[in-house]
Amino acid sequence: MTDLSQSVQFLKGVGEARAQNLATLGIETIEDLLGYYPFRYEDIQERRIEEIDDQEKVTIKGVVVAPPVVTRFGYKKSLLKFRMMQDHAVFNVSFFNQPYLKDKVVLGEDLAVYGKWDAKKMALTGMKILGSGQQGDFAPIYHVSQKVKQKTLIPLIRQAFTDFGDQINENLPRSLREKYRLMDRHDAMFAMHFPKNPAEHHQAKRRVVFEEFFLFQMKLQGLKQQEKSTANGLAIQYDNTRLKQFISKLPFQLTDAQKRVTNEICRDLKSPQHMQRLLQGDVGSGKTVVAAIVLYATVTAGFQGALMVPTEILAQQHMESLNGLFDPLEVRVALLTGSTPTKERKSILAELAAGEIDIVVGTHALIQEGVVFRNLGLVITDEQHRFGVNQRRVLREKGWRPDVLFMTATPIPRTLAITAYGEMDVSIIDELPAGRIPIETRWVRPGQLDSVLDWSFRELSAGHQMYVICPLIEESEMLDVKNATEIYEHLKAFYAKQEYQVGLLHGRMKNQEKEAIMEEFKDGKTKILVSTTVIEVGVNVPNATVMLIMDADRFGLAQLHQLRGRVGRGAEASYCILVADPKNEYGQERMKIMTETNNGFVLSEKDLELRGPGEVFGFRQSGLPQFVAGDLVADATILEVAREEAAAIWQLPNWQVLPEYQGLAQVLAAPEKQFFD
Structure with a gap:
């Protein structure tokens, strides 16, 4: 055990009680303490008045030119005021509710004050008095608790560097440190806590972020190499002649992108190495057809296939799509969901175990106990980020x-794809089928809703259909949003003269009821379908040309894009109308972006930029690592460089025994805290 892995109780002044308090912050060892970095810094360097921006927090040093005066008002409220001069500029300084500072302000003496500068009033609202100004600094601010204060934590960190700093070993190869001009590990860690200035902090953070990303990518690339180095999977020797015949009989031509990704997946099927591949494709790009082709290939080799999806509606949709493409005498497909009747479920389970069912489509029901396959060869998970890591593993x-x-x-930004799925191969369908007309997206305010409904008569009278999406089913006191039942009643009255049938669909309905409502909409009997986001994925009604989304600012960009993708699936021009009155710039920005692009990958990058990875995916569901210093958005360039360098090292034969990589090999071999929660 190295000294750094010892308990913080080895530090002077840390007893059992304090160690327990530190543990609540995730600090249990000396190494934890050294790596507990500040989340921000206060720049309390002395500044010249002419250099300071309005409302900037700064330290100003000058001479006290008017005696301090304390004015009291209200209950326990006070105002301390005095005047200072820097060079020939005189300015006012005020402190609220800190009358005891009066004794530190002496007429004619130098003083350094930290506070917020008001350029128009030539005044400083003080926060701290720094005495003579000799202790100006770039001060660290940590996440602390009621029992662990800043003034407790900072001395402990300094002591840890004094007592154990010589145990901080370098783990990056010299070639990488020189190539990217990275600080040594000890110096970088110290400067993360106690930088002399912003420039030194910037260099320290570059080093720490690169190291964090690089070590993570080394582990991912190692997993990838391990997978490829051995024949550790199934070699699915499919019948290529039958597969080509199947593709030639499809009712449409595959796009070049579909052909490319199909070839990539089929190569993986034949390989004896275990396939882990991510297939990304924008809304309407034709992933389902690719899934059908590779499932068919699997069946021709004598294996079974499974397709797991997040909702029963989507499972039913996939079941119908596959049955429409396969010859029922050649490929047998079954549907297994939570709503499958007990008698039918028993029959399906028996036939699956006997190998009589070739492909099973289902929801979470597929991972329940009792579901046994005779010879499972291929598992496909659709909208996979909606399933937890453990669910996919089961x-x-x-x-x-x-x-x-x-x-x-849901197009995944490259930054997240190379992080969350770095050990996988990635295929992208970056082309839409021929003849697709781009969906026109408009943003309107709630007051314009009736004019939008008037406009919708044009589409409805042409025989087309319309979706209306609402965030809630019923009224909520918490959110001022249009609910589905209210909108449903409003639209029934609005379209009553034209006798257009309006349907209502939401997640609380029983499965049979949902199916009946969707069937009526698919068949064209229902002209307008009011729904919650249960409609988000998988529903295919080519005759629907209008997607009206109420309170659109309540949805993320990725979800809005998914909803928009429910229209534009036929040969007619289609429209997405966003009804929203966002109160902040963030909401307004999202509405503008939606009207400017139909490209899901562009939107996903923007969504990541605006909301961050935790919001876009949810850490626990996606398996994304939680980095200490690195930011997947702000530090995306460093992440990419780290991945490239890690991949290059793994290409070197037996790199672990080379002298330059000894420190790196040791840190990767050592047991440590997991990246994933």
């Missing part, structure tokens, strides 16, 4: 290392 374990294909219509 399905994979239903067979002996079946090949795994993850699909998503």
